[in-house]
Amino acid sequence: MTTAASASTAEAITSNIGHPLPPNVRLLPGRDCWWVIRDTTIARLPREAVTSASAQSVILPEAYDALRQQGFFTVRPADVYAVTVLTATACNLGCAYCYQNTSLPQEGSFAPPRIDKAVLTSSRVGEVAAFIERQMARFDLKKSSLLLFGGEPLLNPSGALQMLQAMRPLGLADAEMITNAVLLTPKLATRLAEAGLRRAQITFDGGKDDHDSIRVTRNGRGTYDTILRNVIEGSAQTDLHWHFRVNISHRNMGDLERLIDDLGDAVPQGRSSLHLALIDDTGLGYDNTVDYSSDYVELFTQLVTRAVRHGMFVPISKPISSCPYCGVFGGDRGAVINADGKLYSCWETVGREDWIIGDVENGYLPEEHVRPRWVACDYDIKSHGTKEQAQRFFDQIDAVALDEMYACHNQVLTMR
């Protein structure tokens, strides 16, 4: 511990011994331990390391010192420049709640109006890569990560493949695609994996019946079987990892356990992860009565437990301030780039004229223009509860996820 940064960290910790934890550290009661969390760094402490004599829990000095010695509190500087690139803003599906819709679909329609269409062309790929290279040089970052996004990115597969190839000379350390997977045939999955894609993030909207009434093509057809088949075949023919997002509202509570079972059976153990998400009303008027109450904590923890026992990884929640795109003002750690080359601060403003903050040819606009447009995702959602309720909700679910994944198991877990 010789650097100035380390010294200041140690000083801050010393002053916190015997006092409540710093605001960026979470302390969660586990089944037989305490979980201590700072961003994505997790530690497990024995029960006796924490005292709850006062109103707030306090880590005892010996345990605090042990954490410090393990580097738990050391903040490492970012070394990866993270970019989200949309290859196409159009979508082959018509999910009514999508934040890229500009209004709810009309009665009987499965094709809600969306943000303006744009496609990532070959020439634009070069411009995007040149912008990324300039930004990485400016912030002295040697590694990059790419998230291919849309719309549906596979409406422009050549754009996705070209973008992956263009990033290879830029220290590409990780590449993911958020796709609905309807077009993710095994052949295309193989080509993408060969080009450097490591992971596909795919959303389900409940068990088959619910999913097929919500996640529909733009002429109203269900997509569950097609998506699941593509995951199974893509998993067999590539080394891709799969991150399943399950969007939850009061409309799809019917058969979520069956969905988890289907997902668990589709991918070998250790190659998939799960994120349960509440559907937000982003201003469209798409309601969701599911909230942060204890009933839903119980449901979510049951689903998380089931997923872990299928061999899925369940990442814990993170503060949105850690987001590489919006978490630091001005794009120092990453960028969100539309298919037309325009820059935005987050995914939810992409394609909206009023939220443009620059473009890949000319870089970011002056600060006075960017600052009022610098927002994080969820900047305008209808809340599911108070901030305190949200914190309790995520804390309880995360504690169960950690217990299930890491603790208390001296024998192989099996499904009951």
Place this chain on the structure above:
Amino acid sequence: MRQRPVTTPSSQALAGDDECGTAWAPPVRRHPVCLMNGYRADDAHLPCRPINGCE
């Protein structure tokens, strides 16, 4: 029905420290620091062994 704002009030710029989901970030599979054994780090400590694959 609420309308999407055309400008953002400064109070909403950067949503701040709300816990949120993880779909925007890669799922980080890092072994927790296990200090169950007298506050000594012990990767071999059986109950801390991850069952779902650390990267």
